[in-house]
Amino acid sequence: MSRLIRQSQSLAPPGWTVFPRAAWPLLVALLVGVLAQWVVGANLGGFSSKVMLIAGINIILAVSLTVVNGFTGQFSMGHAGFMAVGGYVAASVVYYGSIKLFGSADFAGGVLSQTGSGADGAPILGRGDVLFVTGCLVGGLIAAAVGYVVGLPSLRLRGDYLAIVTLGFGEIVRVLFQGTPDQIQPWRAAEAQEKPLHELAIMLGGPKGFNLLPTYTTLFWVYLFVTITLIVCYRLKTSSTGRAFLSIREDEIAAQAMGVHVTRYKVRAFVLASFFAGLAGGLYAMDIGAINAGDLGFLKSFEVIIMVVLGGMGSISGAALAAVILTVLPELLRAPPPVWPLGALLAIVAIGQIRRSRWRVRHLVIIVVVTALLEGGRRYCLVKGINIADFRLLIYALALVLMMILRPSGLFGLHEAWELRLGRRKKEGPET
Amino acid sequence: MTQLLQTIFDGVTVGCLYALIALGYTMVYGILKFINFAHSDVFALGVWMSITIAGWLGVGAAGGDAPPWYMGLVVLAGAMAVCGLVGFVIERLAYKPLRNAPRLQVLITAIGVSLFLQNLGQQKFAFGPYPESFPTLLDNRPLFSVAGVEMWLSDVAVIGTTLLLMAALQFLIYGTRMGMAMRAVSYNTRNASLMGINVDRVISFTFVVGAMLAAAAGFLYGLKYEGQAKQTADAMWVMLGLKAFVAAVVGGIGNVRGAVLGGLLIGLVEFFGVAYLSSQYRDAYVFAILILVLLFKPEGVLGRATVEKV
């Protein structure tokens, strides 16, 4: 027995590799962040960068919701509530922290937080940046704690009831935040310095929202956190905890019979998702420079749910792709680009696949018909002067219903994008 | 004392509205075991159809004179008919293909339908984004006073109509063959179809009846708050529907009498909370009750606990 133990211990990686193994995600994240801000962002221009930034925040939201809704099969409809909690806490830390520590609520960031020009002579990591990152992390932690408190009693409930309870929780959060006392304006910072922390912490603006925040969020920070989220969730999916989540989704009772402590794992999924939602909330607040719980109600939760459902419940790449598409789509719809180039490309691919008898002729027909319809619709709207963007939500809702009826697994289902095969599998022995 | 009575009275009146909507939720849940999220939008549709039909008939300009009383009934009948049709169409198109699908899928579809209806109503070719006022269909005046609390004609109309509809529903479910079929399908769908019951027809019928009750609730809501301007894009519609759903759950979902009891209970809780505590947390009281009930007695007040067999 002891020989077995020693043998298996010898297979484990040596102790000193702990640090590189833990550090490489952070390094990759830093690299991606730098690429996003200074390579991609610099060449895209202000507006596209903004869209990319918002897409990044939505990716974090969608991927974190996939952990709960997709992996674990628990339908949570209160995700925006956690985002609000994290956002307000982060905003409070940054705003009142700036006042207490630096004397004013002005922007005190370094090069990493600057957009556009104007960064001459600034340090790479300003003291405001440190406060900002701390704020986001603290926001995430508090959101996770709230997730624990909410999750523990609720996760004993069945699917539909959990949905309603989480919806109710989201609304309660909104009501509570909108009842907070007024924030202290930046020009009254001296007053704020007198007040003790616990009093300041609840002065979150109430119905007027928490405004005039310094804007630290840039492509760098957003994509740093996006990468971390993606890596964490991907590793989670392939870890034993992830397996437990998936088993709960498939059949709760069987999982429990197999020794999986169902409620404990459900709560873990919930807490993790809430952490990332809180993080995203902090990024969101410091991007706009203001946060108002009234905008983070169940409609925002529905938006995130649509992203998760369309991307495939349980697919990280699906959720990320759907988040990007659904962020870009409203802007695209303002001035829809022609569809026929994409349709032509797909048709060519289809013909190639048909010749290799991987796809059927009807796939080509569907592609041609859909392209014709979309292009025709677009031309018609151009001629008549109809703005398609007004119908955006209508289109989403219809897409959601059609998706559920025709392809309920979403874009990718439980698989990731890189696991898909382009054609039908040839019959070759037992399924692996 | 006056305030206590006033609160009870208001709570009961609004509770009747919740009860009517909750009946729709509970009937659909009893038969199909899923929450029809789109139900609150049928309620909103009932309100807007009442406004539109009153406009077509040229009666009841808000703030003006009330038309003869039977016009109100015509508007009510019209709204109920349209909403019943809408309920039927939704069921056929969106829910029927998913009859055997996992519940999560149907839930998401219901959310999709709900969002679709909400946004459809806001379009310019539908009801448009502008606020419209509820028509004045009743010559509203105080009828009598009980211990300082005035009973207005509109309140009496609301309570009276609700009682009538509930009596009709009671007769339908316990006194007709269709009602027996509905009860059978809610016990066990497969065996009911083995017994020769056309399950599809029963399900459609249930949806239609639920939608008609929601439309009636909408009409009565407009009656109670006549002259007020509301717009399609208000989050209030979904909130009202949500509270009615909470009422259904609290009373015991799947249980018709539970829905009525739940509606009255939620109405009273809301109004007592607003009157004696703070009106700021109006919505929070209702959700707090939901959470309490789900934690301690998830099957609801009148529901029966079911044991899941492995």
Added chain:
Amino acid sequence: MNAMLFRFLAVCVATLSVGLVGGCERAPSDGGGGNDQTSGAPGDGASSGVLADSESGAAGPIRVGHYASLTGSEATFGISTDNGIKLAVEELNAADGIGGRLVELITYDNQGKPQESVTAVTRLIDQDKVVAVLGEVASSRSLAGAPVCQRKGVPMITPSSTNPDVTAVGDMISRVCFIDPFQGYVGAKFAKENLGFMKAATLYNRAQAYSSGLNDNFVESFTEMGGEVLTQQAYSDGDNDFSAQLSAIREAAPDFIYVPGYYTEVVNIARQARRLGLEIPLIGGDGWDSEELRNAGDALNGCYFSNHYSHEDTRPEVQEFIAKYQAKYGKIPDGLAALGYDAARMLFHAMERSPSLSGEDLAAAIASVKDFPGVTGKISIDEQRNATKDAVVLEVVDGVPKYKATVSPD
């Protein structure tokens, strides 16, 4: 492993390209996707006048942006404002624009959301290269768009946001309406001096920044003038039943109730108040302004509210505006449409007087506007870039608002 890696990279590329294609919009007259505009693009110092501006092309149209809620629960406000602005643009273009250059208005819908406001304003500035931005109605959305304008050095005029914080964002941001502190003062002064009331109660919407802000300002002003606020009752968005709050007010027995809410709730409040036996007048703010007030029947007779303008004002510019608006849109313009109209016209007035269309020059020109004859009164921009102007108080008579008094700032 190779196949998987390849597919992973393919997916990354696909995702990025979706993002790029979507983000990179080709603006109609410009070439590629917009480059980041650094603040304060250099004005063309060589020649004076507007024709020499390099941004919108030497003789092309002048682009002005407007972001508003054209859908969502505040769609009516956004649409009204947009209508007013469009009317002003049409008038200007019919009179040959500014120095021969026509004005092109680009309006984006932000669906009532602050985050969309940020994208809309960024798009207007970076892609559509507007020289000025108009918007928004709600302070929360103005507060979202203002920092973007400030950072990029593009002047922004908000037609009707009344929260003082909006212009505090920076020197590029100004407004043509009065701010809530002034409106609260107007209500208090009218009640105290014109009506002689000493005791007030308030009923406000705590979930709405406008309502709660105006309430606070009124209470402050009224108590400063020596009046007494007996009780402050609150309700929330979506509330229909105010009997609890009105009963509490009835207990306190004030002379009047200050109701700084929107017209959608005010009708209901008035009716319920009358039902409970409260016959005292209600006084409110510009949120009351709507034709729907007539639905209250008798309940609102003898009530007052402060507003930006009265459509009975006999000044020729007001009557002409009303006639033109009605001809084009078929309705009597509300306060928001009038403010939109004034904001646009004031912007054009500043453009004509400004040496160039660069951000700094234009902002300075706007900030120095004095006594501009707007439909909503004579507008002068003060040091905080807020508008100093009169407010009118209207009385509701048979469901129709009629002019009662004018209150000027001290």
